[in-house]
Amino acid sequence: MFLPQTARAVDQEPWKKPEPALVIDAYELNIVDWQEMLKNKRIAGFVSKASDGMPESFSCTGDHKGDSFAHCKTMWRKYAVSRELYQTRRMVARASGLLWGAYHLARPGNPIEQANHFLDYAEPAADELMVLDIEGIDPENFMSLADGEIFAQHIKTRTGRYPMLYTNHTTARHIAENRALYPILSRLPLWYARYKPGIRDVFPMGNWDSYALWQFSSGANCNKRRCPYRIGGTLPDIDVNVAPMDAARLKVEWAKGALLPEKPLPSDPAPAQPVPAIPTLDPPVVTLVAANGARPVCIGTRAALSQAALSPAELGVDGMTTSSIATRGPRIASR
Secondary structure: OOOOOOOHHHHEOHHHOOOOOEEEEEOOOOOEOHHHHOOOOOEEEEEEEEEEOOOOOOOOOOOOOOOOHHHHHHHHHHHHHHHHHHHHHHHHHHHOOOEEEEEEEOOOOOHHHHHHHHHHHHOOOOOOEEEEEOOOOOOOOOOOHHHHHHHHHHHHHHHOOOOEEEEEHHHHHHHHHOOOOOOOHHHOOEEEEOOOOEOOOOOOEOOEOOOOEEEEEOOOOOOOOOOOOOOOOEOOOOEEEEOOOOHHHHHHHOOOOOOOOOOOOOOOOOOOOOOOOOOOOOOOEEEEEEOOOOOOOEEEEHHHHHHOOOOHHHHOEEEEEHHHHHHOHHHHHHO
C-alpha cells in the first residue's frame, strides 16, 4: 500500500498540482459548511476524530474517577453531542461520495480498552479508514509506542485490518530507526504531519518509502493572512492533507488495512579485527666466540654473563655485542 511514486512531485507542494487528492480531517470543534466545502472537487475524503483516550464513566453514580456530579453530567453531554456530530458528519460525507475515516487520539492508559473504545465509538465499516493518532513520544502525555503496538494488533484482531498511523516527523523517525522494537507501528501506512512546503530527502525512512497522507496545513501554519491551501466553508484551523495519488487510486487503497513490506534491518558492523601483538625484543645478544676459533662456548646476553660473574678471559672467549660483531665481522672470519 502506498508504494514509492515514480514522480518526485509528491515531495514538493503537491497540493499546487491538480492531480493529487485532498483529504480533510476535523475534530468536534471545527466548523464545516458542507455545502460550501463540497464545491472543491479535489476533496476525496474526510477523516473525523472519534474517541479520545480511555473511555469515560458516564453513569454519574458511585465512583466516576473523582469527577463531581455536575462535571460528570457535562462530560456525558459532551460525549453524546460529539458522537451524534460524528455520526451526522459520516452520513453527510458518505452521501456526498467522500471516503470516510476515523481516528483515535491515543493517550496514556490501557491500550486494549482504548482500542475497544475506538471501535465502539466509530463503528467502522469495512470500507472506512481507521487511524491511530500518536502525537509524540512523551509517554506521560501520549500513548507509549509499546502500547501503540498492542492497540494496532487488537484492532487487527477484532476487524481483520490494521489502522493507519498518524504522527509527526520526530516520532516517525524514532520508530523507523528502532523498527526492530516496533514491528507493527513501523509497517503501518504513515499519515505524516509536517507543515513545510517540501519533504524531499525525508523518505525512505525505515519501512516507509513515502507517505500515505501528508498533513501540510492546519492552525499551526494557516491564518487569515497566509495559508498553504484554503478550503471553502472552513476556518483556517481546519487540517488539510494531500495524498500521493489521485482520487481514483486513493479509493482503491483507502481501507485495505495491510502492513507495508518489511525491509531488512541494517547489518551489524563487522567486528574489529584483533591487532597483532608486537613481539617484545630481548636485550642485545652477546655472542661468545672461542679465541682459538673453535665453536662457540655459549650464546647469551650481557646480563647473563654478568650474573655468571665470569669474564670473557676466564671463559677463554671474546665477548661482543651484535653491533660490535657487525663492525668486526671480517676480523671474526679471519679467526
